[in-house]
Amino acid sequence: MSRFNSLRAALSPRPVARALALLSFLFALAAPVHAGSLTGTYSLVPAQIDTGFSVRVLGGKPVLGGFKNVSGKIILNEAAPEKSRVNVKVDLTTVHTPNDRITGFLKSSAMFDVANHPVATFQSTRVRVLSGNAAEVDGVLTLRGKQQRTKLTVTINGTGNAVSFEVSGGFFRSRYGMDAGLPLYADxxxxxxxxxxRRS
Known part of the structure; x- marks a missing residue:
């Protein structure tokens, strides 16, 4: 019964019908469109993503930084979580650290080589539920024209039109030809x- 029909029935002169219809109308107003279901496609926009990284330094403080432009999509299947998918694109030219010299080095040909490879991508290949809202996501990270498998742990919460998420994991930079500074700077x-x- 549509909300309009529920409202019209609620105005019926018959007392019982009017009471039942009024309850139906109120429940229809209260129920969210996507009540309880996370199944759907969610767009990731740079303004709503905080992507940080850290690299340990032998005998010193770790190098900390991030990327300002990360976008992509999350496709969730609540009934069959293993069919969920993640696709992410990282604009490597937006890498930043508190130190301009280190930021410049990361953009150089010795590291990300942003002049020739300005974008990195991650595409999931397998999703395995760990417990509750946490999952292990296997995927392929493409960086500097090289593809390597990597594994991430993802936690997702949300209802209706939006989800929040937290991702932890990492990759070994030497596998992408970025071995400068080893072993002083961790691999x-x-x-x-x-x-x-946000639901698309």
């Missing part, structure tokens, strides 16, 4: 990503 780049997705 593993640790990722910590937080953000929101």
């Amino acid at each position: 593993k780049v640790n990722l910590n990503i937080k953000g929101k997705g």
Whole structure:
């Protein structure tokens, strides 16, 4: 019964019909469009994603930084979580750190080589539920024209038209030809990503 028909029935002169119809109308108003279901496609926009990374330094403080332009999509299937998908694009030219010299080095040909490879992508290949709202996501990270498998842990919360998520994991930079500074600067780049997705 549509909300309009419920309202019209609620005005019926018959007392019982009027009471039942009024309750139906009130429940229809209270129920969200996507009540309880996260199934759907969610767009990721740069303004709502905080992508941070850290690299340990032997005998010193870690190098901290992030990327200002990360976008993509999350496709969730609540009935069959293993069919969920994640696709992310990272604009490497937006890498930043508190130190301009380090930022410049990360953009150079020795590291991300943004002049020739300005974009990195991650595309999931498998999703496995760990517990509750946490999942292990296997995927392919493409960086500097090279593809390597990597694994991330993702936690998702939300209802209705939006989800919030937190991602942890990382990758080994030497696998992409970025071995400058080893072993003083650690091989593993640790990722910590937080953000929101809006239902498309």
